[in-house]
Amino acid sequence: MExxxxxxxxxxxRENAYCPYSGxxxxxxxxxxxxxxxxxxxxxxxxxxxxxxxxxxxxxxALSEGERQFRALAIVGGPTAGALQESISPCGVCRQVMAExxxxxxxxxxxxxxGEGQYRALTLGxxxxxxxxxxxxxxxxxxxxxxx
Numbered sequence: 001m002e003x004x005x006x007x008x009x010x011x012x013x014r015e016n017a018y019c020p021y022s023g024x025x026x027x028x029x030x031x032x033x034x035x036x037x038x039x040x041x042x043x044x045x046x047x048x049x050x051x052x053x054x055x056x057x058x059x060x061x062a063l064s065e066g067e068r069q070f071r072a073l074a075i076v077g078g079p080t081a082g083a084l085q086e087s088i089s090p091c092g093v094c095r096q097v098m099a100e101x102x103x104x105x106x107x108x109x110x111x112x113x114x115g116e117g118q119y120r121a122l123t124l125g126x127x128x129x130x131x132x133x134x135x136x137x138x139x140x141x142x143x144x145x146x147x148x
Contacts, residue, residue: 010074013039026077028054033069038062055094072107
């Protein structure tokens with residue numbers, strides 16, 4: 001799948017954003033290794049804590065359908081009134097979720113449009129240097145504790 005197609009899917013996902021408090025809609029499109037694309041949008045809540053980001057929505061949808069390998073993620077966002085104007089970057093919680101399921105070379109497209117020069121392609125390693133993931137855990141201890 002071409003980058004522009006994935007960005008278009010993120011733009012479409014943004015249309016479903018529920019953001020009455022911030023007025024800032026975010027859309028994400030996650031490309032699984034299977035070739036399937038999972039869209040996600042931000043979903044706000046008056047209590048704020050239960051709010052979910054677009055990136056995590058896309059990941060959780062894919063994971064709940066059995067996907068475990070991913071190729072790329074496109075993200076778009078901005079005020080719901082008006083056109084996209086700048087790229088946005090995923091929050092730290094979303095980066096940590098990515099680190100759980102994706103290698104450091106996982107591609108992340110930060111877009112403000114689908115045209116040439118309207119997005120930046122980065123890796124998860126660039127977004128989360130020195131990140132903490134499953135490989136940092138002492139697996140021997142984790143397996144022993146699971147038996148208790």
